[in-house]
Structures are given as structure tokens and as C-alpha cells.
Amino acid sequence: MQFIDLLSQKDRIRASLLKRIERILDSGQFIMGPEVTELESRLAAYVGTRHCVSCSSGTDALLMPLMAKGIGPGDAVFTTPFTFVATAEVISLVGATPVFVDVSPDTFNINPDLVGHAVDQAVQQGLKPKAIIPVDLFGLPADYELLDAVASDYRLWMLEDAAQSFGGSIGGRKAGSFGLVGATSFFPAKPLGAYGDGGAIFTDDDELYALLRSIRVHGSGEDKYSNDRIGINGRLDSFQAAVLLEKLAIFEEELATRQRIAEAYSERLQGRLVVPRIPKGYRSAWAQYSVLAASTEERDHLMQALQQAGIPSMIYYKIPLHLQKAYHNLGYVAGDFPVSEDLSGRIFALPMHPYLKEEEIEQICSVLLR
Ligand SMILES: Cc1ncc(COP(=O)(O)O)c(C=O)c1O
Numbered sequence: 001m002q003f004i005d006l007l008s009q010k011d012r013i014r015a016s017l018l019k020r021i022e023r024i025l026d027s028g029q030f031i032m033g034p035e036v037t038e039l040e041s042r043l044a045a046y047v048g049t050r051h052c053v054s055c056s057s058g059t060d061a062l063l064m065p066l067m068a069k070g071i072g073p074g075d076a077v078f079t080t081p082f083t084f085v086a087t088a089e090v091i092s093l094v095g096a097t098p099v100f101v102d103v104s105p106d107t108f109n110i111n112p113d114l115v116g117h118a119v120d121q122a123v124q125q126g127l128k129p130k131a132i133i134p135v136d137l138f139g140l141p142a143d144y145e146l147l148d149a150v151a152s153d154y155r156l157w158m159l160e161d162a163a164q165s166f167g168g169s170i171g172g173r174k175a176g177s178f179g180l181v182g183a184t185s186f187f188p189a190k191p192l193g194a195y196g197d198g199g200a201i202f203t204d205d206d207e208l209y210a211l212l213r214s215i216r217v218h219g220s221g222e223d224k225y226s227n228d229r230i231g232i233n234g235r236l237d238s239f240q241a242a243v244l245l246e247k248l249a250i251f252e253e254e255l256a257t258r259q260r261i262a263e264a265y266s267e268r269l270q271g272r273l274v275v276p277r278i279p280k281g282y283r284s285a286w287a288q289y290s291v292l293a294a295s296t297e298e299r300d301h302l303m304q305a306l307q308q309a310g311i312p313s314m315i316y317y318k319i320p321l322h323l324q325k326a327y328h329n330l331g332y333v334a335g336d337f338p339v340s341e342d343l344s345g346r347i348f349a350l351p352m353h354p355y356l357k358e359e360e361i362e363q364i365c366s367v368l369l370r
Contacts, residue, residue, distance in 0.1 A: 001351060001360055003312040004189045008355035009254075013246040020242035033238035039245050040200070046248070047166075047176040049202040051209040054236040055216055058163040058185020061199035062133070063090040064234055065159050065181045068211040071096045071130055076122035078156070079133040080110045081320040081332075082340040087135055087161050088321050097127055098330070100322050102337040106277045108137045108290075111339070112146035119154045132156045136165030136175050138316070138349075139191065139285035140278060144170060144178040151179070159183065163199075164287035166192045167255045171281045176202040186244060191258070191285040192251055194240040254354035258286035261356050265289055268365040288316055289352040296345045302368055303348055309367045314349045 024033060036054055044052035055061050071077060075096040079087050080103050088098040101118045104111045110132075119129045132151055134142035142160075151158045158179030162168075165175035166184045176182035184190075186198035201212055211229075214220055219231030262284070266275040274292035278284055293299035299315075306313045320340040322332035334341065350364055 001311050003314060003351050005353045005355045006188055012250060017246045024238045030238050031235055035238045035241035036236055039241040042248060043200055047174045047202050049177050050204045053201045053212045055199045055234040056236055057197045058199040059086040060234040061183035061201045063093060064212050064215050066090055066094045067215050068208055074128055075130040076127035077131045078115060078118055080135055081322040081337050082343060083135040087133055100337060102339045105339050107140060109142040110134045112143055112150050115150045129154060129156060131159055133159045133161050135161040136168060138290055139165045139168050139287040141165055141168050141170050141175045141282060165285045167285035169283045191287050192247055195243045196240050198236050198240045257354040262286050262289055264361050272369055286352055288349045290347050290349040292346045299346055299348050305367050311364050316349055318344055320344050
């Protein structure tokens with residue numbers, strides 16, 4: 001059994017994708033070809049923003065808005081310690097300081113009630129509070145109604161880390177469209193995955209859009225060889241755009257299947273394990289289906305039982321970022337973020353992809369229930 005099956009899908013898109021790939025081969029437009037422009041307009045229409053800037057990864061999609069807004073040394077950017085390292089890494093890359101805020105125990109997303117305290121702490125340390133990066137963990141959008149209010153109270157601008165939540169929504173409004181700017185990832189294992197690295201940035205802000213396009217190509221000005229600012233090579237290639245265009249065509253159908261699979265898991269596992277709670281009006285993109293065991297010992301025991309039955313499972317995230325060696329310099333200690341630490345000790349993720357069969361779900365659940 002696969003944890004994420006990346007191969008079953010390919011036969012559905014094979015013929016049309018090969019046609020697109022042949023066109024690129026024959027045209028020689030390998031970088032920023034017409035596929036990239038077509039993809040950007042389709043993605044913007046899907047997410048519901050005025051602009052989309054495709055780029056080379058989800059990490060660059062987070063980095064570029066920080067560069068565009070001039071975030072740097074002395075600035076505090078708030079995010080959670082219960083996320084993939086890239087969320088905090090980009091803050092460090094621009095020279096700013098990540099300031100962590102614990103998550104809510106029910107959604108695993110940033111707890112808006114704790115942001116104010118973190119802002120006060122940052123100010124006491126002599127930092128300038130600038131921005132907040134909520135993460136839509138495992139595909140579930142964060143609580144943007146409360147976050148919008150907190151962000152405006154503290155005059156922070158918001159960068160949504162929608163790396164895992166492309167396709168998720170709140171009241172029909174799509175992930176990627178919250179805050180000033182949203183960033184997503186097309187890493188192959190993501191809900192909408194390329195056949196390589198890729199990412200995209202979404203915004204309604206015209207000025208930011210222009211800056212992001214410049215930063216994506218080495219800070220280019222009017223032409224490629226006039227450089228107005230420091231940028232990166234953050235382009236998406238035409239092959240990946242072609243893959244994403246074909247996958248986008250079947251994406252809603254795949255999301256509906258993910259939703260059915262999540263419901264099937266929850267129905268069977270409820271009462272035995274803590275299953276994901278999706279607030280009313282929210283839709284998760286189900287990048288992961290993660291459950292909580294009662295203790296670390298029980299988690300080890302259940303994961304071992306799954307492994308013996310040939311079923312893969314994973315832990316996202318075993319070490320919260322404030323306890324990672326790379327962030328030792330920030331001075332956090334165990335106990336600083338009790339919810340994230342508790343989740344790290346009990347969480348584990350089950351196989352989740354749109355091609356998971358009913359018998360496989362049955363088998364996974366029967367091992368866990370036994
Ligand atoms: C929450 C989160 N943020 C950022 C990223 C970075 O995306 P990428 O791997 O495309 O650089 C990921 C992907 O793994 C992620 O899960």
C-alpha cells in the first residue's frame with residue numbers, strides 16, 4: 001500500500017499531457033512558455049484572486065512576498081512551531097526573526113487568541129512586529145475571520161501559507177486568497193502536485209504583483225538585463241505548468257474523493273482515536289489525514305501494528321520547530337508551546353490520496369480498531 005499514490009492518476013492525464021509536452025519540446029519554450037501564462041490565469045480564476053505568480057517551489061512562494069515587503073533584520077514575523085520548516089525558514093532567510101505562537105488543539109492551526117501576547121513579547125525583545133504567516137495545516141484553512149481582526153489590531157500584514165491547502169475553503173472562499181497574499185506548493189505529494197517542484201503566489205494587490213514578478217526574475221526591471229532590486233531565480237518551467245494544467249482539470253473530482261475518504265476514516269475511527277475536526281463551513285483539501293493517539297506509547301504501538309500489516313503511516317511533525325536544532329538560537333525551551341508539543345507526541349497520519357480503495361480503508365481501520 002502507498003502512503004500517497006502518485007502513479008494511479010497518470011493514466012487519466014497521460015494522452016493529453018503527452019500532447020502538451022510534445023508541443024513544448026517542439027517549440028523550445030522551456031521556461032515561461034505559454035503554458036505558464038495559461039496556468040497562472042487558471043489558478044487565479046480558481047482561487048478567486050486578481051493575480052497569480054507561479055514560481056519554483058512553495059518555499060520560494062513564501063520567500064518572495066517577504067522580500068517584496070522588505071522584511072529584514074529586526075523584524076518579527078509570527079507563525080506556528082507546528083508546521084513544516086519552510087514556513088519559518090523563509091523568515092530567517094530574509095534576516096528577520098520567527099516568533100512562534102502555539103496552535104489550537106482542535107484544528108492544529110495558529111491560535112488567534114495567543115497572537116497578541118507574542119506581539120507584546122517581540123516588542124519587549126526590541127523587535128518590530130511586521131507580519132503573520134498562518135499555516136493551513138494538513139489542508140484545513142486557519143481561522144481567518146479572527147486572524148483578520150488580530151492582524152488589523154496589531155497592524156500586521158498576513159501571508160497565508162496555503163502550501164497544503166490548495167482547494168480548501170471557508171464559506172466557498174478558497175485557500176490562497178486570505179490575507180494580503182497567499183502561497184501554495186505544487187510539490188508532487190501536495191493535493192495539486194506537479195512532476196517536480198513548483199509553487200504559486202496569489203494576491204489582489206497590483207503593486208505587490210509587479211514586485212513579485214520582478215523578484216521572480218532576479219529583480220528585473222524593464223528588461224531582463226536591467227536589475228531594479230535583489231531577486232532570485234524563482235521561475236516555474238513550462239513542463240511543470242503543463243502537468244499542473246492537466247491535473248487542475250481533474251482536481252475538483254479528486255478533492256471530492258479525498259473528502260469521501262476522510263469521512264470514511266472518521267466514521268470508523270471516531271471514539272477510538274481523535275479524528276480531525278473540520279469547523280462548520282470549512283473545506284479541507286485533505287493533504288493529510290492525521291489522527292491523535294492517547295499517548296506516545298499508544299501511537300508507537302499503532303504505527304507498528306500498521307507497519308506489520310504492510311500499511312505506511314507518517315508523523316507530521318515529530319519535533320516542533322522551536323525545539324529543532326536549527327532554531328536553538330531563538331532561545332525557546334520545552335514547555336514554551338504545550339499544545340504543539342503534546343500534538344507532536346501523539347499525532348500520526350494515515351494513507352491519503354484520491355486513489356485509495358474502499359478495501360484499503362477498511363483494512364487500515366480494522367488494524368487500528370483491533
Ligand atoms: C506548510 C508548508 N509550507 C511550505 C512548504 C514548502 O513547499 P515546497 O516543498 O514546495 O518548497 C511545505 C511543503 O512541504 C509545507 O508543507
